[in-house]
Structure formats: C-alpha cells, structure tokens
Amino acid sequence: MWKKFSAVFGLALACNLINMQDQFQLHFERSGGFAAIMVQVAVRSDSLDAKEAHKVASMIENCQFFDGEIPESKPSPDQFYYVIRVLYRGQEQEVSFTDAAMPERYRPLVHYLSLKAREKK
C-alpha cells in the first residue's frame, strides 16, 4: 500500500518538480560512524532566503528523491547511516542509506545537510 502510494506521490512530484510557491520541510539525521555521535537538523524552506531555498529544491529534484531507486543498505562497520525525510504538499517521504549504499546523486544534498547539522552543533 505504502509502495503504491509512494509511487503515485513520487510520480506526481517528479513530473511537477518542486513548486517554489509551496513550502517544503526537510529532516536529516546521521547516526553511527566510528564516534557514534548523532547529528540532526530540520530545514524549512520558508526559513531560507529565496536563493538557498531554490538551491535546496534543486538538490532534492536532482537526487530523484521521490522516485529514484535506493540500493539496500546492509549494516557495515563504522559507516554513517543517513535518514532524510521530505514533507511537501502535506505528504511525507523518507529515504535512508549507509555511506557505501549512498547513490552518487545524493551527495550534494547529504553534504549540504551534514554541514547544516554540524554547524548547528
């Protein structure tokens, strides 16, 4: 059921991309790693300036957040485990992966969110 919903939801978003008139929210969590110190951050588009909000929306689109394939992550020694949730138009979608399983297209978004989370500390 969830898969079906995700597919429909993802298709709609993939076709329409993120409309900058609508607000979106991101939640990022990074756990595990050698030091096992969790960091997390929440980002709301309405708290960003227009240029940054557009940049983040582009990163979400470029990683095909709503419809791209994510390889299965196996627990692996000392690798980070990332969880990203996006709330957009009242719907929420989540992806998660380890360092080794992270698709290359996610790197800019993960780098941006990791920096935000670490700056917050």
Added chain:
Amino acid sequence: MIYDAENGSAMPGRLARAEGDAATGDAATDEAYDGAGATFDLYYEIFERNSIDNQGMDLISIVHYLQGYDNAFWNGERMVYGDGDEDLPEDQRLFNRFTIAIDIIGHELTHGVTQYEAGLVYKDQPGALNESFSDVFGSLVKQRAKMQTADEADWLIGEGLFTSNVHGAGIRSMKNPGTAYNDPILGKDPQPAHMRDYVQTTSDNGGVHINSGIPNRAFFGVAKALGGYAWQKAGKIWYIALRDKLAANDDFHTAANKTFEVAAALYGKNSPAQLAVQKGWDEVGITLHLDKKQGCGKNFRQFLGWP
C-alpha cells in the same frame, strides 16, 4: 598502499604512497601508512597472522575522503579516513583528521580481520562484540607502538581525535567506559561498563558503539589482572577466540565462555590466565556458564552435600 581521494568520493583515488615508499610529508597519508604497518606487525609478529585475510592481502587505505567527513570506516575491502570537520570555522570544529590516532587505524583494520574470521553480525550484541574486538586490537596496536604495559596504557580509543574545542580525552575509554568525554555540545560518553546498564536502542545498529563498553571493560580487567604487555596473554586469548571460536551471532555470554575455554587451552585449566578471564567478565556482570563436565561435577557435589 595509501590512496588520496583528494576530498572527493571516487575510490580509491590517486596512489599517494606505495609499500616501501618514503614519507610524503602529508600527515594523513603518512599516519595511515605507519598505522597500517604497525597493525600488520602486531598481527604478524605476535599472532602469526599474515594480513587481514591471513593470505597476505594488500592493505589499502584511502585518506582525505570527502570534505568535512568526520569519520573512518571499513568498507569490506579498504580502510577509509576523513579529515574531520575541517570545513567548519576553527572555533566550531570538533574532530581532527581520523588518522591522528593509531588505534583508529588498528580498529578499522581489525574490522577486516573479524570479517574474515568470526564474521560477527553488525547488530546488537554480536555487533557490539565486533566493535569491541576492533577497540581491543586497536588499543593493542597503540600499546605495542609505545611499548606500554597494561598498567602504563591509557586505554583510550581515539585520543587526540577531538579538537581542543571539546571537553574529552578520547572517543571511548576501555578502562572506564562512559568517561571519555563530557562536553556541553556533544553530551556525555554514553558507554556502559556493566550489564546492568546495557542500553536497549535501535539506533547505531542496536548500540554497537555503546554496548561495546561492556566487553571492552572485560578485556581491560583481564589484561590488568595478568599484568605486563596486554598483547602477550590477554590479546592472544582474544585473538584465538576471534579466529577459532566465535561465530556470527554470538552474544556477550557466549564470547565470555569461549574466551574462558581458550584461556584453558592456552594456559591450563584454573591457570591464572583462565581465572583472570573469569574475573574480567564477572566484573562487568557476565557470569560464566561452566561446561557440562564442570557443571555436573559441581551439582553432583551439591547433591551429595559436599562442600
């Protein structure tokens, strides 16, 4: 061999230092080279193990991985090291480069040894054992490099990894789990030192880096009781258990029993080494289950009302 990812994600990257090459002057490259060498030497000279797979596998390390990557990991084939949070302003940085502590290098390489031997599943208690074995042999690499006895060693994991902005001596303490750091930003080191404080969590694959404090403290207790260089007896018991006895889903109690068996096989039943192993686990709240023969004997004596 050391490769430089040049702050990107492409692996392995540019060959920075091949086996036998002179020092490059790049701290991460040279620390990764020297640390891998010291780890290889510990396994080869003390435990007669030829590299990660015991077949002479090349040791490949990748340094300068990504930007602001405050981590090190084993990816199933290689060791990977980030530069810490060098992308933040200096007064906000928490981590130095991850090659800075030799025990981190020994820790990562040991994940490879565990993969080829016990294959401990990276979750819950088997995962915490996997982490603990990496801390144990990482610490032994450091102790041997400094020629320190169990009494002289600091038993810290990741000493020097935190910047001066952090109130902490290291990432973990095997001697006193839960005391390595206590910082306004990072909080307090969450490791337990005893089974009564075991942390039930789904985060970090079931708290593999948290509950590893319990077997870490057990090893410290054994090494301290035996005295001298920890790699000579305590390290040997743990290595043989990892190589020959432990299985993928073993928990703390099983590990305790197996190290107890190995101690008897290596040093004799009721030897000081075997009793030290029993005491080390007992101090962390793990009581050994004696084998059937010993158990029956005890029960039979009780049945007869003998002391």
